[in-house]
Amino acid sequence: MSPGTTNSSLLPIMRNEYSLDSVCCTRRTLHTFSHMWIVENFSSYLEDPEPIICLSSSPFSPVSGCSVATQWRLVCYPKGNYGASSNYMSIFLEYIKGERDIKAKAEYSLVNRKCELTEMRKDAQFSIYKCGNSRGFINYVKFDTLTLVENETLDDDKLKIYVRITIMDDAITEETKYQEFDDNESVNFTTRGFESLVKDFTQLLLQSTSKMSDIKIRVTVPYGDCNSDDSFESPVTFHAHKLILAARSPVFAAMFSNRTLENTTNTIDINDLHPNTIQSMLEYMYTGKVTDIKNSTVELYRCADKYQLEDLRSQAEMALMNSLSIDTSAEILLLADQHHSEDLKSRVIQFIVSGNLKAITQTDGWHRYVACTPDLVTEVIQATAIE
Template sequence: MSGLGTICQISSFLWKISSFMNVYNGESIDSPQFTLIGKEGMLKKFVLTLYPRGRTEADWVGLFFTLVDSPECTVSFKCSILDKYEKPHRVGYGVVDYTFPNKEGYGFPMFVKFNELKSQKETVLPNGTLTILVELNGVKDKPKDPTMCLADDLEKLTCNEDFSDVEIHCKDIRLKAHKAILASRSSVFQAMFTNPCKESQTGSVTINNMDPEVLKDLINFIYSCKVKKLKENVADLFKAADMYMMESLKDMCTTYMMKNLTNENAISFLNLADGHNSKMLREAAMSYIVQNINAFTERPELENVSQRLVIEIMKRAINPTKK
């Protein structure tokens, strides 16, 4: 529990269940929702579920937490049954990693024996009421995956000129970068910086055959494996990835285009794949066109398709089983 208590305000929830012995016989009982103030003021909503005759263990009272509408988090808590003197009769502790959504909850399948409550009802069930106190000692969001943390940290370098040792010029923009990172992600950059050429000697790279926004996405991917404008720039990013021999970015673009084939883009994607030796994208675009051939016979984009590809389209449309 130590280490979690400083993350948020300590909070508690008192739940009174009246006529416990008479009304609730084997059914589950849900508490009202209660809220814990988490890190940076985030609200974590929970519900308690009580099983008077057990959920998995017969004759045991089970007590479970359920996270209602929050993202994954870690919670430290203490549950107590209070007697008529408001002193703990039965106490359970836990530190739980919640994965949302979890409909079954986490907690204690064997919290207290039902017959124990029954035999001591004068003390623990005053006026037939069962009182449960939940003390939430701490809550914090689950740590990010270390790989994602690394990607986030490296992405920050794209906005930070500290320790940069190369400058990339593209039309009207200037980007500071790091040779070691560029070279480790692209064999083209590696060759550029290891051979005795102008770029390695001056620390300046000029790229004029690319849109500046595409270059920004390319550099961002090199550092973080993230692309901010994939939908808008996918075709140009695909070409840039091929140019700089970045297979992982090329694969990302290929997957996106294959999943988003339409009548409007299938022909251009086919041309793109054919010109950049992407067999998977070529086959996906070709199959899409053949399967929807009636929608393409009058499309003006066909004028931009090579005779070789048109012949292949028509042959496959006539005989779909033969590729």
């Protein structure tokens, strides 16, 4: 044997063997909940002559966990709190009701007109909140940049503030049975599997061609006026898969289960919806989400109702509620009435009679969509009387 070498057979065999008679586990649960606060006519607060303006949201609470009885609220200073740098808006989270101290941290964002989270600021670590305490950012965002059109932060002069709060419970140690993988790891595997599935189906949609798919959707819409008889754009064709469409929509399932023209020719002709709407519908059917739902919300709602895509209809309905304005309310009211959405109709009528009636009845939308529908006019008048 040469110097410096070792015969491995002479080394003792190292074993990592042990026995377990019992196991305990220390757990700490984190509960996350969120809230969105919409401040209408936000620019009016920036133009107010008062140097310091304080706005407060309504109280909100966690929906689960040990802290469901606690109450919180957001506090906003549009032109800054005392001590804030010039031209900065301040934002705080206040713990307003609870019987014990809470360990929590918060993440603040603004929701722009594309429903994207912007200006994200979050606490670096957990803090102890005593009842009556508030924490946040004095210099949250420069308020003179919020009103710039190119930033797309304000949606019809509405500032949408989104907060996500994480509450840390006390640690608990208890005896448990030994497991190779804990529940959290199982959840992580499930989440990663779902994300991978969405990614793969996104690629399937993007790469669909006449060779890879078995159905094509041909969308033809008229130029300008939808009542035109002979001025049509060139058809836009989408390729898809019958099995996926049928699994997602009862309408497509019935279409492909019978000897319909669409099932025989492997072509679906659509002339009452625009290509962008069909593209958004396919994105939802393949991935469960729509990248920018606000681009065609009204028509996407009609599309979801037509093909009985209930979750997409609910998403579009929520987006419509958030986009209510003096200019859009008449069209949305007619849409809700035509598609028998009582929740959406009630929300629109409440918006109209809550101080906006005069302005809305003077819009082109009112005369185009509502004034010619006596039943809707009657409902608005009756609601006005109650109000």
